[in-house]
Amino acid sequence: xxxxxxxxxKRHQPRLVLSRDVHATVHGTGPAGRxxxxxxxxxxxxxxxxxxxYLFACIALVSLPAALHSGDVIVIVSWVAQTFxxxxxxxxxxxxxxxIQAANDARAEADHETLTAVHxxxxxxxxxxxxxxxxxxxxxxxxxxxx
Numbered sequence: 610x611x612x613x614x615x616x617x618x619k620r621h622q623p624r625l626v627l628s629r630d631v632h633a634t635v636h637g638t639g640p641a642g643r644x645x646x647x648x649x650x651x652x653x654x655x656x657x658x659x660x661x662x663y664l665f666a667c668i669a670l671v672s673l674p675a676a677l678h679s680g681d682v683i684v685i686v687s688w689v690a691q692t693f694x695x696x697x698x699x700x701x702x703x704x705x706x707x708x709i710q711a712a713n714d715a716r717a718e719a720d721h722e723t724l725t726a727v728h729x730x731x732x733x734x735x736x737x738x739x740x741x742x743x744x745x746x747x748x749x750x751x752x753x754x755x756x
Contacts (some may be wrong), residue, residue: 619732621728622728623721623725624721625721627717627718628710628713628714632650656699656700657704657706658700658704659702662700665699666693666696666697668696669688669696672688672692673693673694674707676688676692
């Protein structure tokens with residue numbers, strides 16, 4: 610007789626979970642949740658593009674001459690830190706995160722395929738082992754009866 614952990618392991622079916630599959634857990638499955646998820650993903654994809662980074666760089670450069678013309682070190686440092694770095698780095702960081710997440714999803718899919726194959730083989734080996742156990746128990750029973 611199997612213990613509960615082995616029985617649970619036998620019933621287990623590997624599943625693949627990707628980032629897009631968990632969107633509903635963030636905002637819910639209702640209409641408002643689906644809309645919030647759709648809008649957040651749409652904005653993130655838009656802002657998280659290199660074209661937006663280039664656009665933000667152009668916008669930031671509009672105020673550079675005024676910052677330099679002021680001659681004030683605090684204004685120039687403020688322009689670099691608050692205008693240029695924050696405005697430009699935000700979309701670039703999002704692009705980098707998107708690239709990393711795509712790689713993670715690809716690895717998850719590859720791992721899932723491997724683990725599913727290993728699971729299938731393990732189930733097969735376990736069933737062979739169970740059949741052998743039945744045969745061995747039958748042989749043991751026949752041996753004890755003949756003695």
